[in-house]
Amino acid sequence: MAPRQTQRDSEHAADGVYFGLMSGTSMDGVDGISVRFEKGQKPVVLAEAFVGFAAGLREALFSLQQPGENEIERASLAGNALAARYAVCCHELLRAGNVSPEEVRAIGAHGQTVRHRPEKGYTVQIQNPALLAELTRIDVIADFRSRDVASGGQGAPLVPAFHATVFGSRQETRVVCNLGGISNITILWNTGAVRGFDCGPANALLDLWAERYLGKPYDENGQFAARGTLHQPLLNVLLDEPFFAQQPPKSTGRDLFNAQWLDAKLKGFESLAPADVQATLVALTAVSIAREIERHAPDCRAVYVCGGGARNPVLMQALEKALETGGVAGVPVSTTDALGVPPHQVEPLAFAWLAMQCVAREPGNLATVTGAAGERVLGAIYPR
Structure with missing residues (x-):
């Protein structure tokens, strides 16, 4: 088997198109972005999309914030529903950006945080990245926070x-x-x-x-x-x-x-x-x-x-x-528009960047921010 290529082997090994998906604590929907990264260049946004969550999915996600009956099944079903909405967002990004699944290096999918207890050594972002890879035929990178937590960090913020x-x-x-x-x-x-x-x-x-x-x-x-x-x-x-x-x-x-x-x-x-x-x-x-x-x-x-x-x-x-x-x-207080990035694009862009860092096998965290023992490559890869 040929050795795995990393960014250290080739300066441009991780260049390409990435999708970033972010559904935050507001739980109203998923913001998606398609972006091209080239080493030494500013990111180029190709497309953006927003896909809202139905009331039933929002209620399911909110209910998982607190302990309750049958949590494993409810979390699994919510993860499946979330993956379906993520897939809709990705297909919209493919259409709007005029790219094919084969052209996308990876999807950085944050998932939905339902528990965050780094002081107890865990953080949980539900989704089904395997299903998302199946629905999109694109590599999916998920579970960005847990490696930082495993090394003693807060797992947040990662941006x-x-x-x-x-x-x-x-x-x-x-x-x-x-x-x-x-x-x-x-x-x-x-x-x-x-x-x-x-x-x-x-x-x-x-x-x-x-x-x-x-x-x-x-x-x-x-x-x-x-x-x-x-x-x-x-x-x-x-x-x-x-x-x-x-x-x-x-x-x-x-x-x-x-x-x-x-x-x-x-x-x-x-x-x-x-x-x-x-x-x-x-x-x-x-x-x-x-x-x-x-x-x-x-x-x-x-x-x-x-x-x-x-x-x-x-x-x-x-x-x-x-x-x-x-x-x-x-x-002065202004929005990131003043720095060239619309406010709603910043977080999905960050998770596209984190996906790129994972592909390159480069760190995605800052120990000075999270308190981790050191820099770590973040994310788990689900191949297309």
Whole structure:
């Protein structure tokens, strides 16, 4: 058998077209991207697609966030349904990008996180990558987080290594802030050093509250929050959560920031108008991020936002205000559009990049971010 070729054998061994698929903690659907990577060149986006999740799949995924009966079967069936939606997204990328399955080196499929307990040595992203490979006839790379956890890391966030590649600058220290279900930041120092970690809840709680009181999956343009007024005593109670005081590396998810957590914090505040609660949840996201930037990157000169929260002008304004009042004054807040990458493309691009790194047998994590024992090749390969 011929020896396996790696990027160390050939400078361009991993070049080619990759798909990246990301369905985050908001669980509304999957963002997909088709991108061509060539060593030494900027990534070239060929196509993008979004495929929503039906209500039944969303309910199944939400129910798996907490222990329950018959979890193994429910998780397996949800993984199959997720693979089917991923496949629809991939076929749309093939069509829109005018490429054939044979031209795609690999699909980087993150899966859906239903449990994240690195302190206990595990993290679970359900999907069925074998079924996805069968449905697309393309190599699938999945299970990116567990190798980092196995080496003592948090397994999250994984995007900072990609952020450093595409957004780093020697002219200024900048922060890339992802506003997904959970917020996380990547600090890109002008020295080339990188750090990143989760800050707390973002859209996870905002969407939960909007669905509860508006019957809608999210607060469009922050209009619900804009009708309310920040309630400082409630914000103080929300911020009185040990996670916010932890030093990085740290990561979190719906295991902590969920409906049960919020309802417990709201005891004694039942008379508050729902819009006031929403406005206070916006402030919670903004303040928790601003505090981390003040603590760990006081020399920050710009904040670039990606993720679904970048489309919420009320949240963006709240973040700018929190930075101003939190001691990092004069720092402009914009989206990653200013750096040439639309906010909704950043995370699927990152998982396409992680797939490329796996094909090249190159590390995908940063030990300074996750706390792992060292750099590791991430992902498990399911051949076409």
